Each structure stands twice: as C-alpha cells, then as structure tokens.
Amino acid sequence: xxxxxxxxxxxxxxxxxxxxxxxxxxxxxxxxxxxxxxxxxxxxxxxxxxxxxxxxxxxxxxxxxxxxxxxxxxxxxxxxxxxxxxxxxxxxxxxxxxxxxxxxxxxxxxxxxxxxxxxxxxxxxxxxxxxxxxxxxxxxxxxxxxxxxxxxxxxxxxxxxxxxxxxxxxxxxxxxxxxxxxxxxxxxxxxxxxxxxxxxxxxxxxxxxxxxxxxxxxxxxxxxxxxxxxxxxxxxxxxxxxxxxxxxxxxxxxxxxxxxxxxxxxxxxxxxxxxxxxxxxxxxxxxxxxxxxxxxxxxxxxxxxxxxxxxxxxxxxxxxxxxxxxxxxxxx
Ligand code: SF4
Ligand code: SF4
Numbered sequence: 001x002x003x004x005x006x007x008x009x010x011x012x013x014x015x016x017x018x019x020x021x022x023x024x025x026x027x028x029x030x031x032x033x034x035x036x037x038x039x040x041x042x043x044x045x046x047x048x049x050x051x052x053x054x055x056x057x058x059x060x061x062x063x064x065x066x067x068x069x070x071x072x073x074x075x076x077x078x079x080x081x082x083x084x085x086x087x088x089x090x091x092x093x094x095x096x097x098x099x100x101x102x103x104x105x106x107x108x109x110x111x112x113x114x115x116x117x118x119x120x121x122x123x124x125x126x127x128x129x130x131x132x133x134x135x136x137x138x139x140x141x142x143x144x145x146x147x148x149x150x151x152x153x154x155x156x157x158x159x160x161x162x163x164x165x166x167x168x169x170x171x172x173x174x175x176x177x178x179x180x181x182x183x184x185x186x187x188x189x190x191x192x193x194x195x196x197x198x199x200x201x202x203x204x205x206x207x208x209x210x211x212x213x214x215x216x217x218x219x220x221x222x223x224x225x226x227x228x229x230x231x232x233x234x235x236x237x238x239x240x241x242x243x244x245x246x247x248x249x250x251x252x253x254x255x256x257x258x259x260x261x262x263x264x265x266x267x268x269x270x271x272x273x274x275x276x277x278x279x280x281x282x283x284x285x286x287x288x289x290x291x292x293x294x295x296x297x298x299x300x301x302x303x304x305x306x307x308x309x310x311x312x313x314x315x316x317x318x319x320x321x322x323x324x325x326x327x328x329x330x331x332x
Pocket of ligand 2: 053192238239241242245247248265266267271272273276277278281
C-alpha cells in the first residue's frame with residue numbers, strides 16, 4: 001500500500017544508486033560498463049564518482065529527495081566502498097528504507113548486515129565454478145564461500161547461452177547453492193541483450209522457452225528457488241517496451257556521479273525489452289496480470305495510478321520551475 005501511495009503521488013517507490021564506478025571484475029557482457037550505459041557518451045568507468053563523507057552525504061541527499069521505500073545499492077561493485085556503506089546503512093535503515101546490496105562478494109560481507117531485516121545482500125554468481133571463476137575472477141567460488149561465511153544471502157544467477165550447452169547445468173547449480181546454509185534464496189535472471197547485440201551470452205527464443213520449462217521443474221525440487229510460475233512465464237513473454245515495464249516506471253536509477261539518470265531502466269543504453277530477462281521486471285510484470293476481487297486487473301489499476309502520479313509530478317515540477325523564476329526575477 002505504501003508503494004501504491006508513492007506511485008499515485010508521482011514518486012518512484014524504488015531507487016537504485018550506482019555508488020561507485022569501480023569494480024575489480026571485468027565480466028563479459030557486463031551492462032554497466034557498456035559504452036552506451038549512461039546514454040551521455042561517457043562510460044561508467046570515466047564518470048566522476050565520490051568517496052568518503054562526500055559519498056555518504058550525497059547518497060543521503062538523494063534519498064531524502066526521492067524518499068524511496070526500497071534502495072538498491074549497486075555499482076560497479078558497491079563493496080569497493082565498504083567503509084562508506086558501514087556509515088550509510090544504519091542511517092538508511094533508520095529512515096525506514098529497505099536496502100539491497102548487490103555484489104560479487106569479492107570482499108567479506110559483514111554478517112551483522114544480513115542479520116538486519118532491513119538489509120539484504122544479493123551475490124551474483126554466474127554459473128558453476130569453472131565457468132564462473134573464468135568469467136568473474138577475482139570473485140571466484142573459493143573467495144565467495146569465504147566471504148559469505150556467517151551471512152544470509154540471496155544468490156543471483158544470470159543465465160547465459162553458454163550455460164545451456166550441457167543438459168542439467170542449472171540443476172547442478174541449484175544442487176550446489178541450495179545446500180549452502182548461507183543461502184536463503186536463489187534467483188535466476190536471463191541475460192538481457194541490447195537491441196541488435198550479437199554476443200555469446202544472448203539466448204535464442206527457443207533457449208528462453210527451454211529455461212522457463214527447466215525453472216518450473218526445478219522450483220518444485222528446490223524450495224530456495226524463489227521464483228513464482230507467473231514470473232517464470234514472463235521470461236517467454238516479457239514487457240514489450242519500457243512503457244509497459246512496471247519495474248522501469250517505478251525505479252529511478254542514478255549513476256555514480258549521483259546525478260545522471262539511467263534510462264530506460266538499470267541496463268541503460270537501448271535494451272531489448274522483447275528479450276528482457278530481468279527478474280525484478282518479470283516479477284512486477286507478472287503481478288500486473290493478477291485480478292483483484294471484482295475482476296479488475298492489477299495492471300489496469302497500476303496504469304490509472306501511474307497516470308495520476310505523472311500528472312501530479314508534472315504539476316510539482318511546473319511549480320518548482322515557477323518558484324525558481326520568481327527567485328531569479330527578485331534577485332535581479
Ligand atoms: S561485477 Fe558487476 S559491475 Fe563488475 S564487471 Fe561484473 S557485471 Fe560488471
Ligand atoms: S527492465 Fe527489461 S523490460 Fe524493463 S525497460 Fe529494462 S529491458 Fe525493458
């Protein structure tokens with residue numbers, strides 16, 4: 001209900017901040033380091049970023065401006081700014097914000113973070129050890145296992161075409177990570193290409209159908225695979241455009257300079273929505289298909305609320321511009 005209130009008031013309930021441009025990994029297919037990611041011609045690695053008190057104050061200022069209910073802290077790898085996070089997290093949770101840190105776990109995750117119900121840590125693990133270690137060194141399996149000891153984490157795997165070369169690959173992945181006591185949930189996204197992209201990671205339409213069938217079967221055997229049937233089905237029929245994507249419309253993404261808005265969603269650039277495999281987008285899109293008692297579809301209610309919110313936001317922005325003009329006139 002709080003999220004609905006945010007939508008009707010014309011504010012995004014979720015904020016995602018790339019708190020640093022730095023990452024010790026160089027994963028093939030990384031969207032954050034795609035040259036078109038920011039849409040400004042400047043790649044993420046060259047953007048101005050902050051550290052120390054400037055970063056802490058800058059993030060808090062953004063949060064106080066946007067007042068999100070949920071904050072994703074991403075990068076680069078946000079654990080590069082561990083000391084700043086130690087200062088930020090208590091201040092963010094004290095504001096009632098749920099914080100999600102998305103990391104490669106290249107460095108030790110403080111166990112006390114994951115004991116806090118307002119903080120969740122999602123660790124990206126892309127495939128079984130031989131492939132993962134090759135793609136994501138220095139955040140290798142050995143290192144991840146050491147760095148999550150004593151924590152409660154969500155594993156997030158992005159399924160790429162290479163993982164489908166052998167039958168049973170995803171099942172082996174689930175066997176390994178489900179057995180770990182640190183793992184509370186496993187999420188699987190599918191690789192989302194940019195439009196026109198030719199890459200080894202990109203799945204074909206038949207790959208996507210095959211993964212959906214496999215995930216449906218795996219979820220009955222591995223309760224930690226936290227993915228509803230309706231979400232999995234969305235991977236075969238994702239939102240057709242950013243305008244249809246509730247996730248893109250309800251999440252504001254800001255880059256490491258703490259001002260550039262990344263559009264149309266966290267991928268930036270020109271993502272191919274028809275091949276979207278983002279778990280957050282699929283989850284929200286699936287919810288829009290539900291019918292409320294009385295038969296009204298959640299999606300129809302969302303679109304009406306979003307239109308009201310957009311009108312209110314436009315009015316707020318007009319008033320702010322008018323106030324700025326008055327200040328300029330009175331100071332001349
Ligand atoms: S860890 Fe994430 S940000 Fe860093 S290179 Fe890999 S995909 Fe990109
Ligand atoms: S999250 Fe997926 S569907 Fe939504 S705008 Fe991005 S690429 Fe398109």
